[in-house]
Amino acid sequence: MSTAAEIKEYGRYLGYCRVGITTADDFDEYLEVLSSRDNYEFIQKNNIVTYDPKRLMPSAKSIIVLLLDYKQKSIPENLDNMIGSIYLDRCYDPQPGSLNGARLKLMAEHLKELGCEVRTDISIPARWAAARAGVATIGRNNFAYADGIGSYVMIYTLAVDKELDYDTPTLQNKCPENCTLCIDSCPTQAILKPFHLNPKKCIPYNNWATKEVPVELREKLGSRIHGCDKCQQVCPRNIKVRDKLVLPKDEYLEELSKDLTLSAILNMDDEFFKTRIQPIMYNYISKPRLFRRNAIIAMGNSGDKTYIKDLEVAMNSDDDLISRYAGWALENIRMNQGNKSE
Structure with missing residues (x-):
């Protein structure tokens, strides 16, 4: 078994739904697209991502991309109306001592056992990395989609210093032709057009990135206090794979919902x-x-x-x-x- 195949098998063993591998080359195409947009200055100022993995890890040769399906349990209705599901799953920026934190730590330790130098803290364009690693496509709502799972996937990227077998990129768009449901349903009209988001109008930005929420946006936040799933909830690609799923309860959230x-x-x-x-x-x-x-x-x-x-x-x-x-x-x-x- 090749090192790449062993990495993928162990990733699936840990519960990741997709594992892909790509080069640690610059994301020049990401920078080109980003620099042409109105929000480039905001992203650059806040140092959200770097388009060059080797700037932070000079020895990097490969990027391992892990996808986690974070919609594997049902969410109590009152929490679902208040908080984005990715946060309820506790998988976004997983903390030490958490299940998802331990999962990521185990993956990094396994890579070290295979002789790799590993970095888990390099903020590269995760969706672009997932597409370049062949495990996701990017939808018109700017979310990454995994075939058969939809867009409820958390993306983790790890940089390693070994050259590995690389996967074929999946850069094409698979949204239904002429579908604009995500754009039309966005409460704050933050999705300006396909693949173009104004972060300052997005509900999450107004939840936490600014002290003052513009008066004209306050009512549009509805009951959302931490994140928003609206453009994912209306998406036909998600509905197709998830509409008939009967998910088990998350007992932790069930108890939490009584108090929150x-x-x-x-x-x-x-x-x-x-x-x-x-x-x-x-x-x-x-x-x-x-x-x-x-x-x-x-x-x-x-x-x-x-x-x-x-x-x-x-x-x-x-x-x-x-x-x-x-x-x-x-x-x-x-x-x-x-x-x-x-």
Whole structure:
């Protein structure tokens, strides 16, 4: 068995649904496309990815791409309406001591046993790497799709210093001809056109990357406090492979869902933050403040007058951010109640 074949077999043994291998060459085509877009300055400024793996690992010769299907269990409805499923699976940027963190660590250790120098912390264009490694195609909504699985896949990339057998790229688009459901359904119209996303309008960006959410976008966030799956949920490619699946319950999420309410998030203490928020939403937000703000926006969008008492208390907060957003949410609820009575 070749080293490449052994790597793929071990990856599948660990539970990855696809394993592909490509070169560690520059992603020049990624840089070319990216630099022509309006959001290039934002991505460059935030140092989100590097197009040159060898800049961070001069000895890199190959990139191993692992795909994990993160939709293998059902999600309680109230959580599904609040939090992106990739975060509920705890697979995005997996933490030490977590199942997915341990899985990735085992893969890295196995590569070292095969004589490889390994880097797991190089932020390269993951979707492009997956396409170049032959394990995914890129959809019009900018997500990576694996045949037979859909777009609910987490991509991990590992750089190694060995030349391996490389897979045939799958760079073609497989979306249904003329389909624009993802574009049409985006709550904030963040998908400008096929393969073009304005990150500053995307719901996740407004959940965690900015302190101030533009007024014109707040209602469009709906109940989403940490991520959004809308463009994936309406996608025919996902529906085709997942619509009839009966998924087992995630018992951890079932218990968590009983406690994770908007009121509880707004009024959380340190213990609640540590045991209920951080285990699934450790990404991007490290302090309770923005979670509280996000819960307030969701309350305001709900039109539910039972939140009024919580919001009136929040208006008296010493934190100007919390008090201002609580005022906006109260006005929104009262306005919606007034419209209903007309």
